[in-house]
Amino acid sequence: MFTDSHCHLNFPELAQDLPAIRAKMDEARVTRALCISCTMEEFPDVHALAMRYDNFWCSVGVHPDTEGLTEPSVQDLVERAALPRVVAIGETGLDYYGMEDRKGGRTIADLEWQRERFRTHIRAAQQVRKPLVIHTRSASDDTLRLLREEGETGGADAAGGVFHCFTESMEVARAALDLGFYISFSGIITFKKAQDLRDVAAFVPEDRLLIETDSPYLAPVPFRGKTNIPAYVPHVAAQIAEVRGISVEAVAEATNRNFDRLFSGVLS
Secondary structure (H helix, E strand, O other), rough: EEEEEEEEEOOOOOOOOHHHHHHHHHOOOOOEEEOOOOOOOOOHHHHHHHOOOOEEEEEEEEOOOOOOOOOHHHHHHHHHHHHOOOEEEEEEEEEOOOHHHHHHOOOOOHHHHHHHHHHHHHHHHHHHOEEEEEEEEEOHHHHHHHHOOOHHHHHHOOEEEEOOOOOOOOHHHHHHHHOOEEEOOOOOOOOOHHHHHHHHHOOOOOHEEEEEOEEEOOOOOOOOOOOOOOHHHHHHHHHHHHHHHHHHHHHHHHHHHHHHHOOOOOOO
């Protein structure tokens, strides 16, 4: 019934307990999941999950905040995107959060390597015609600018994709939608201080909505602070249903359709 469009089941805190996690998915009627790659080094493990289980798929990409590991070329991404059950490029994008604390006092100008990496992912996605899974944090202006500069404006040559774990403003949501992107909401939407985000969830057109957990992070209320798992994605759907004034079943049906449409008709 539900699809978790973004999770990290290869991370140690989840991989070691995968049979139990899958059992909980069944109990919660979470029938599908997209396993997301964050580094080239971990891609083989992520891909193995998609190959082992017929209700898992995966992406290939390098998270914008990753340093000191393999830097992919367009060809590196293209080759892996051609493998079975790889349906997306990412997660990719930009992350400027905590410049002084997390990035040693560097400036935004010093993060040109992030912007070049993002361009590489966009070009690979356009070449293989598979959608982008975009992470943007404290960097929405540059994220949107680079998408536009690389031709991601909804045309025939655009890859399109999804702004995952959306936490930005209504203005950014409008801009992403104008570029043809989907918007995915995580457990953050259930947090007490997330009213602005709930307003965005009420605004996004039904045919552009996705839901996710971003497991093992960001568990929704009433599990906040605990390790997140795909079985919790119905709580995200329930919050969206509440703010939109529709049933949880309607949210599940819409987000399943959208998942199929975005990721090239993945079978239910």
